[in-house]
Amino acid sequence: MSLPNQTPDLEDSINVTEAHGRVVREAAACAREKRIVDNGIEPISLWAFVACGVVLLIAGGILGSGGRLFSYGKVFREGYVRTPAPGAGDTGPVPKEALAAYMAKGSKIYSAKCNGCHGSDAKGNGSTFPSLVGSTWVTGETERFAMIILNGLEGPVSDGKTYGVMPPQGIGMAAEDLAGIMTYVRNNFGNATGDVVTIDMAKAALEISAARKNAGKSATAAELTADHVKALPGDVLDPKALLDPITLAPGKAP
Numbered sequence: 001m002s003l004p005n006q007t008p009d010l011e012d013s014i015n016v017t018e019a020h021g022r023v024v025r026e027a028a029a030c031a032r033e034k035r036i037v038d039n040g041i042e043p044i045s046l047w048a049f050v051a052c053g054v055v056l057l058i059a060g061g062i063l064g065s066g067g068r069l070f071s072y073g074k075v076f077r078e079g080y081v082r083t084p085a086p087g088a089g090d091t092g093p094v095p096k097e098a099l100a101a102y103m104a105k106g107s108k109i110y111s112a113k114c115n116g117c118h119g120s121d122a123k124g125n126g127s128t129f130p131s132l133v134g135s136t137w138v139t140g141e142t143e144r145f146a147m148i149i150l151n152g153l154e155g156p157v158s159d160g161k162t163y164g165v166m167p168p169q170g171i172g173m174a175a176e177d178l179a180g181i182m183t184y185v186r187n188n189f190g191n192a193t194g195d196v197v198t199i200d201m202a203k204a205a206l207e208i209s210a211a212r213k214n215a216g217k218s219a220t221a222a223e224l225t226a227d228h229v230k231a232l233p234g235d236v237l238d239p240k241a242l243l244d245p246i247t248l249a250p251g252k253a254p
C-alpha cells in the first residue's frame with residue numbers, strides 16, 4: 001500500500017489529523033491480517049469443550065451399558081482377591097515343646113554364666129572345675145542343684161573331692177533363667193533326666209535360697225545334705241506340652 005506524504009512537510013508543521021488517520025488505518029490492516037492467519041486455529045471456547053465432554057460421557061454410558069464402550073466394571077478383574085501382605089497371617093512365635101523351649105533358654109544362660117568354668121562340654125577340667133556330666137547333684141534332687149547355682153559351693157562336691165570355690169551365680173538371676181539353666185544342664189552334655197524344671201519350681205527355689213540359715217555364704221556339702229535333698233515344689237510340666245518359646249507360657253498348637 002502506498003502511503004502519501006511520507007516525507008516530512010518542512011514548510012508546515014505535521015498534519016496531525018492525517019497522521020492519526022494513517023496510524024488507525026495501519027492498525028486496522030494489522031488486525032485484519034492477524035485474523036486471516038489465525039483463521040481456524042483459534043482455541044475453542046471452554047464451554048464448548050465441557051459440553052462435548054458431558055455429551056461424550058452420557059453417550060458412552062448409554063452405548064457402554066452393552067459393554068462396548070466405557071464399561072467401568074471391566075476395569076477390575078472379576079473375582080480378584082488381593083494376596084495377603086507378608087506377615088499378615090503371622091500369629092506370633094511357633095509354639096515349642098516345653099523341654100526344648102526351656103533348654104533353648106538355658107543354653108544361653110549356660111554360655112553366659114557356666115561355660116567359662118565348667119567348659120562348653122560341661123566336663124570341667126578335672127582339677128579346678130568339676131564335671132557336671134553324670135553328677136548326681138545335677139541330675140538328682142532339684143532343690144540341691146538350685147542351691148548350688150544360686151549360692152555357689154565350697155568344699156567337697158558330689159564325688160567327694162574339693163575343686164575350689166564356686167562363686168554364687170544367682171545374683172540378678174530371674175526365675176525363668178534358673179529354670180532354663182537347670183533344665184538345660186539336666187538334659188544336655190549326656191545328662192538326660194527328661195523332665196522340666198518349671199518357672200514355678202525356680203520361683204520356689206529363689207524363696208528357699210533367700211530363707212537359708214547360711215544366707216550370704218556358699219553352700220556346703222553338709223548343708224545340702226542336711227537341708228536340700230528335695231525335689232522343688234511345683235506342678236510337673238509335661239515335657240511335650242506346647243509353650244510360647246519366648247515367654248514359656250502355654251501356647252496353642254500351630
Ligand code: HEC
Binds near residue numbers: 110116131153165
Ligand atoms: C567361676 C567358676 C564357676 C562358675 C562360673 C560356675 N561354677 Fe560351678 N563349680 C565351680 C567350682 C570351682 C566347683 C567346685 C566347688 C567345690 O569344689 O566345692 C563347682 C561346682 C559345681 C557343681 C557341683 C558339681 C558336683 O558334682 O557336685 C555344680 C552342679 C555346678 N558347679 C554347677 C554350675 C552351674 C550350673 C553354673 C552356671 C550357672 C556354674 N556351676 C558356674 C566353678 C564355677
